[in-house]
Amino acid sequence: MVSPIIKATGIDKYYGTYRALTDISLEVANGEFLALVGPSGCGKTTLLKILAGFEDLSAGSLVIDGEDMTEIPASARPTRMVFQKLALFPHKTVAQNIGFPLHLAKRPKPEIDAAVRRMLELMHLKESYLNRYPHELSGGEQQRVALARSMVSQPPVLLLDEPMSALDAKLKKSLQAELKHLHRHVGTSFVHVTHDLEEAMMLADRICVMRAGKIVQLGEPSEIYYRPANAFVAGFIGDTNLLPAKVTREGDAFRFACDVLDCANPIMAADQVAPGVAGGAEAALMIRPEMLRLLAPGESADCTITGTVNEYFIRGASIQYRIAAAGTEIVMDIPGTSTLPAKQGDPVKLGLALGDLFAVEA
Numbered sequence: 148m149v150s151p152i153i154k155a156t157g158i159d160k161y162y163g164t165y166r167a168l169t170d171i172s173l174e175v176a177n178g179e180f181l182a183l184v185g186p187s188g189c190g191k192t193t194l195l196k197i198l199a200g201f202e203d204l205s206a207g208s209l210v211i212d213g214e215d216m217t218e219i220p221a222s223a224r225p226t227r228m229v230f231q232k233l234a235l236f237p238h239k240t241v242a243q244n245i246g247f248p249l250h251l252a253k254r255p256k257p258e259i260d261a262a263v264r265r266m267l268e269l270m271h272l273k274e275s276y277l278n279r280y281p282h283e284l285s286g287g288e289q290q291r292v293a294l295a296r297s298m299v300s301q302p303p304v305l306l307l308d309e310p311m312s313a314l315d316a317k318l319k320k321s322l323q324a325e326l327k328h329l330h331r332h333v334g335t336s337f338v339h340v341t342h343d344l345e346e347a348m349m350l351a352d353r354i355c356v357m358r359a360g361k362i363v364q365l366g367e368p369s370e371i372y373y374r375p376a377n378a379f380v381a382g383f384i385g386d387t388n389l390l391p392a393k394v395t396r397e398g399d400a401f402r403f404a405c406d407v408l409d410c411a412n413p414i415m416a417a418d419q420v421a422p423g424v425a426g427g428a429e430a431a432l433m434i435r436p437e438m439l440r441l442l443a444p445g446e447s448a449d450c451t452i453t454g455t456v457n458e459y460f461i462r463g464a465s466i467q468y469r470i471a472a473a474g475t476e477i478v479m480d481i482p483g484t485s486t487l488p489a490k491q492g493d494p495v496k497l498g499l500a501l502g503d504l505f506a507v508e509a
């Protein structure tokens with residue numbers, strides 16, 4: 148990274164004797180959108196608060212925008228934080244709320260007015276909202292006003308702590324689009340904590356997966372999704388099948404044996420095996436549900452799975468099947484159709500391309 152806007156090195160955080168963060172090293176590029184994901188309690192909010200200056204770090208160093216942050220209070224940092232529970236000023240109008248940071252900075256009124264209008268436009272809020280009060284807005288609109296206020300002074304870094312978790316699915320989708328739009332039009336770097344993995348995949352340039360206070364993997368969404376570092380990341384990001392397998396090195400490639408899969412030539416390329424899987428180790432083969440397809444009678448594939456339909460869920464654009472095979476349950480997503488290709492109790496044969504397999508540590 149040429150000159151990262153955020154450079155965290157070896158950060159530890161203790162609450163009393165409890166170690167909430169262990170040796171966190173992380174760089175965020177100028178203008179990057181980074182998503183922080185991980186199970187509840189893994190330390191996402193703690194890390195965000197350390198970046199914002201609301202918590203001290205116990206060890207390590209933090210440089211933001213080229214400056215050591217150790218002695219810099221939250222109010223003087225080049226960061227803004229947007230919380231899950233936003234706090235708009237109830238007795239100020241939308242215009243006064245959005246313009247507040249510039250008002251505090253004693254900017255001239257014409258400059259504040261112009262900046263407020265620009266934010267309004269970027270967040271796709273109507274001009275007629277300017278004189279309304281927060282209670283006269285919907286939850287989604289209030290959230291947009293809060294985002295507009297956090298961005299109006301164009302901070303180099305915006306820290307978002309699950310700003311959409313309280314919204315319903317449809318509102319969330321539209322606000323996600325606004326957020327992406329906003330990110331594209333301002334030079335700000337975003338660090339976004341979310342529980343919603345689809346949201347992380349959709350919005351972020353890179354995803355940082357955390358577990359128990361440590362970074363488990365940091366990479367582009369496709370890397371995290373198709374090349375997870377281990378079974379934890381594979382299972383955490385999206386639905387997945389993890390099948391126990393034996394993987395052994397064979398020249399430049401790897402041979403595998405798995406009770407569930409029937410493959411004519413069970414060989415994987417070296418880049419289909421996670422670095423942690425040493426030859427001969429107990430491994431798991433990751434198969435994403437959408438990589439499986441339903442084979443017609445007589446149709447073949449590199450690998451097949453024979454089983455019986457346990458259940459299916461019609462999800463509109465796709466149908467999810469749960470299939471009993473060799474003592475386990477396989478999840479398969481196929482494109483939605485108006486005629487159901489198989490129903491409960493039907494015997495089925497699934498097909499898979501060898502190139503779609505990926506082996507992780509069991």
Ligand code: ATP
Binds near residue numbers: 165167190191194
């Ligand atoms: P969630 O997804 O549920 O919001 P998180 O990943 O953001 O979780 P944190 O809020 O960072 O997790 O908390 C990390 C750990 O530190 C948790 O075990 C939490 O109980 C603990 N913790 C957080 N704040 C404090 C505090 N002020 N004092 C003591 N322990 C704390």
